[in-house]
Each structure stands twice: as C-alpha cells, then as structure tokens.
Amino acid sequence: MTIRYWWILIVYILMQLSGFIGVPVLYSLDFSENQSLVLWNMISFTLALLVFLLIIFPQREGDRHPKLHKTSGGHAALWSVLGIFLVFAAQYVAILIETLIGIEPGSENTESILSMIEMSPVFALVVAVIGPILEEIVFRKVLFGSFYRRFNFFLSALLSALIFSLVHFDIMHVLIYTAVGFAFSYLYVKTGRILVPILAHVAMNSYAIIVQVVFADQIRELQQQMEQMNMILGGFFL
Missing domain, CATH: 1.20.58 (Methane Monooxygenase Hydroxylase; Chain G, domain 1)
Known part of the structure; x- marks a missing residue:
C-alpha cells in the first residue's frame, strides 16, 4: 500500500x-x-x-495496480449501467437469504440515517453522493486493491466487504454488505475504473432514499390499499 x-x-x-x-x-x-x-x-x-x-x-x-487495467470508455459506460442492476440483484438475493434464515429486514443504522434525512433533507446529498464516493475509494480502491495485490478476487472482496460491514456497525446484515461488496469489487476489476462502482453505489443509496423518504407516505398508502383489496377478495372466496 x-x-x-x-x-x-x-x-x-x-x-x-x-x-x-x-x-x-x-x-x-x-x-x-x-x-x-x-x-x-x-x-x-x-x-x-x-x-x-x-x-x-x-x-x-x-499507484497503478498490476491486476487492474482500465477498459475503454464505452465499455466502462456500459458497465456503469449494467452495474446498477448487478448491485440491486446481489442485494435482493442477500435479502431473500437473510429472510429465509430468519433475519428481520431493516437496520438501526439505516433508520438513523433516514431520520437525519427527514430532519435535514440536504443531508441526502451526503448519503447519496459523498458517502458512496468516500466508501468506494476506501473499501474498493484502497482496501480491496491492496488485498488484491496479494490474494485472489474472492478473498480480497470478502475481506474488504467484512470491514465494510464492521464500519457500519451492522453485523446482523453482514450478508448484504458482503453481497454488494462483491458486486462493487467485480465492477472495479471488470473496468479498472473506480468511477463505475461509485456510480452503482450512488444509484443504490439514491434509490433507498427515494423509496423510504421521498415516496414513503405514498408507498404506505399503496400497501394499505393492497391489504384492503386482499381482505375484500379474500371475503369473496370464503
């Protein structure tokens, strides 16, 4: 290093x-x-x-990494888009696995961040943009990159992802951090450009803010309507 x-x-x-x-x-x-x-x-x-x-x-x-090679701008742009879907897929699979083994969804860390955004909306910029940039530089460019000089991809991604989860004080959801950490590391290796996992990370955090803060009331209302509809339909079939 x-x-x-x-x-x-x-x-x-x-x-x-x-x-x-x-x-x-x-x-x-x-x-x-x-x-x-x-x-x-x-x-x-x-x-x-x-x-x-x-x-x-x-x-x-x-500073050039012996195992990381920058791909063309077009290739990086393509993976900047595909990477967003890859990260969401990894997160979704991890959430399903956690649910199957009995781990409750949601975390205190996330709830605390969302409450700060509700109190001061400008804080969303920190969570959606500045935070992901800092974390990708630290956990992918520096830590993963350093591990990857000595170890294979799997072990390097695993180690950096575990440290990533420890920093967030969210051990119960270490599987989710590990899954998205692998996805971010893959994007970094695939393109050799730290900007690509940064964009995927920004997209993931921004989506969480939009869903859980901006449209939170509308989503709750929609869920209530769906529950009422299920009760009505259920009554027809009794």
Whole structure:
C-alpha cells in the first residue's frame, strides 16, 4: 500500500471519530443534539472528500495496480449501467437469504440515517453522493486493491466487504454488505475504473432514499390499499 493510501485511511478514520469532538462543540453553540449530529456529519464528510481528492489526484505511476487495467470508455459506460442492476440483484438475493434464515429486514443504522434525512433533507446529498464516493475509494480502491495485490478476487472482496460491514456497525446484515461488496469489487476489476462502482453505489443509496423518504407516505398508502383489496377478495372466496 502506498503512503498516499495510508493517508486516505487515516483521514477516513479521523472523519469517523471526529464526531466525538465536533458534535459536542456544535451542541455547545445552541444546536440541538440531532442538529449537531447532522451538521457535523455534513461538515466532516465534505472535508474528507476534499482531502481525498487532493491526495488521489494527480495519479502517480507507482499507484497503478498490476491486476487492474482500465477498459475503454464505452465499455466502462456500459458497465456503469449494467452495474446498477448487478448491485440491486446481489442485494435482493442477500435479502431473500437473510429472510429465509430468519433475519428481520431493516437496520438501526439505516433508520438513523433516514431520520437525519427527514430532519435535514440536504443531508441526502451526503448519503447519496459523498458517502458512496468516500466508501468506494476506501473499501474498493484502497482496501480491496491492496488485498488484491496479494490474494485472489474472492478473498480480497470478502475481506474488504467484512470491514465494510464492521464500519457500519451492522453485523446482523453482514450478508448484504458482503453481497454488494462483491458486486462493487467485480465492477472495479471488470473496468479498472473506480468511477463505475461509485456510480452503482450512488444509484443504490439514491434509490433507498427515494423509496423510504421521498415516496414513503405514498408507498404506505399503496400497501394499505393492497391489504384492503386482499381482505375484500379474500371475503369473496370464503
């Protein structure tokens, strides 16, 4: 791992830990606890992204991965689209498996993020765009890329995906993180471009926000209508 990648990891860890200082400071300035949490996340994520970009660019010769080769722009564009469907398919299969083995859907981490978006809609930009960029740089470009120098694809993707789930404090849904982590890693290897898994990750998070926040009320209403319709149809068949 190059020294620049070590700095990326350090910045990411500092970003994750910075809330222990930043949130109390904002709280002392008469922001509410929730406002302090949202505002500090927005500040820390944005600053981390700026630092990441300064560290990564320009690309240096020594950073080139021996097993990753950039494909053509057309090929990358194609997989930018196909990758979105691949990631959703991987996530769907993982959710089905978790359901079959008795794991309840949903997570506290997701609920906490969605509540922050409802309180401050601009936070959706952090969740849908900035977060995925940071995570793909850290977990695919840096961690997966480093593991992939020494190990095969399967082990490298598995290790990076497990760390990915640990960072989100969502061990119960490690299968989902592993599945999407494999999909993101595959897209990175397939195209040699970190932008492709970033776009897939952005699409996945954006879809979750649209479904669970923007159209949440309409979806609940539709579900209630479907339940009522089932009751009516059920009555006809009694």
